[in-house]
Amino acid sequence: MKNWKENRALACVVLAAAILGGTFGIGGAKLSSAARSVNEAYAQNIAGDLALRAAAAQNIIAEGEAALGADAASVKTAKRAVEALEAAEGPAQEYAANAALTASVGMLYEETRKVSGDDKGSVLQTQWSEFLSRGNIIDNSADAYNEQARAAQKKLSGFPASLIAGLTGAQAEEFSA
Known part of the structure; x- marks a missing residue:
């Protein structure tokens, strides 16, 4: 039997394993780190x-139930929108759910405001202001986040990065439709 130092086939296998290990190991770690950075920015x-916007929506829904009744169409629609936001998985689904929440809670707010007395109106107005404020903060944060997500997607889409990302599950999703 040949010495392993003299065995060309074995040397080629060891070299190929080292190259693949380096490419997939180090490359996978770098790609996972890039995706994790984007996902952490989204979470933070x-x-x-x-x-917090969903919590304000829940408070508006409670005011709407008190003023309009639990069976009011706008109350039910807003509840479904909050549930959809809570069930959404990932930035793209959460973006769509947030858009539906904006429309449904806006309609509920207007209906509730018309029938509420002064004491409920002030609580309602405070929650509406919080709801709108959180929406503005999200809108302002979305551009910077999406830019970061697009940069990560560009990194993840080239070869062999796309193959490595597919194997490691690294992904960066935009907060948009």
Whole structure:
């Protein structure tokens, strides 16, 4: 039997394993890090504000139920929109759910405001202001986040990055339709 130092086939296999290990190991770590950075930025900025926006929506829904009744169409629609936001997975789904939430809670707010007395109106107005404020913060954060996500997607889409990203599950999703 030949010495392993003299075995060309074995040397080629070891070299190929080292190259693949370096490409997939180091490349996978870099790609995962890029995707993780984008996902952390989303979690720290947009996701937190979406949760606070959903909480304000819940408070507006409670005011709407008190003023209009639990069976009012606008109350039910707003509840479904909050549920859809809570069930959404990932930035793209959360973007769509947030758009539906904006429309449904806006309609509920207008209907509730018309029938509410002064004491409920002030609580309603405070929650509406919070709801709108969180929406503005999300809108302002979305551009910077989407730019970061597009840069990560560009990194993840080239070869062999796309292959490595597919194997490691690294992805960066935009907060848009």
